[in-house]
Amino acid sequence: MPNxxxxxxxxxxxxxxxxxxxxxxxxxxxxASPNVTLTDPATCxxxxxxGTVACKVCPGSYTNxxxxxxxxSVSFVDGLQATYVMDCDIDDHAWAWVLGASALGVYLxxxxxxx
Numbered sequence: 001m002p003n004x005x006x007x008x009x010x011x012x013x014x015x016x017x018x019x020x021x022x023x024x025x026x027x028x029x030x031x032a033s034p035n036v037t038l039t040d041p042a043t044c045x046x047x048x049x050x051g052t053v054a055c056k057v058c059p060g061s062y063t064n065x066x067x068x069x070x071x072x073s074v075s076f077v078d079g080l081q082a083t084y085v086m087d088c089d090i091d092d093h094a095w096a097w098v099l100g101a102s103a104l105g106v107y108l109x110x111x112x113x114x115x
Contacts, residue, residue, distance in 0.1 A: 004038045028055040048082035055081040
């Protein structure tokens with residue numbers, strides 16, 4: 001997902017488009033709006049949680065003729081359809097928590113005079 005834009009509204013295809021999709025196959029199509037920009041915090045990143053499927057985004061206006069035939073006014077943009085989740089690598093920093101807890105434990109034990 002190079003531009004980090006997540007398109008959330010899938011186009012409802014017209015009847016003829018559904019028939020054509022059954023005969024020759026097709027990819028899911030999304031409207032350009034509404035969308036969400038996925039921003040990466042300092043220690044986290046977005047990854048696809050499920051297998052990705054090729055999809056298309058219509059960056060222009062989308063027309064629907066009597067519920068039978070639909071189309072985009074400009075060329076489609078390629079995309080990937082997936083469920084995205086944020087991964088935060090907290091496990092990469094677990095050593096710092098263990099080291100801190102150990103130091104606190106040693107301090108508390110020494111303060112009580114057990115060493």
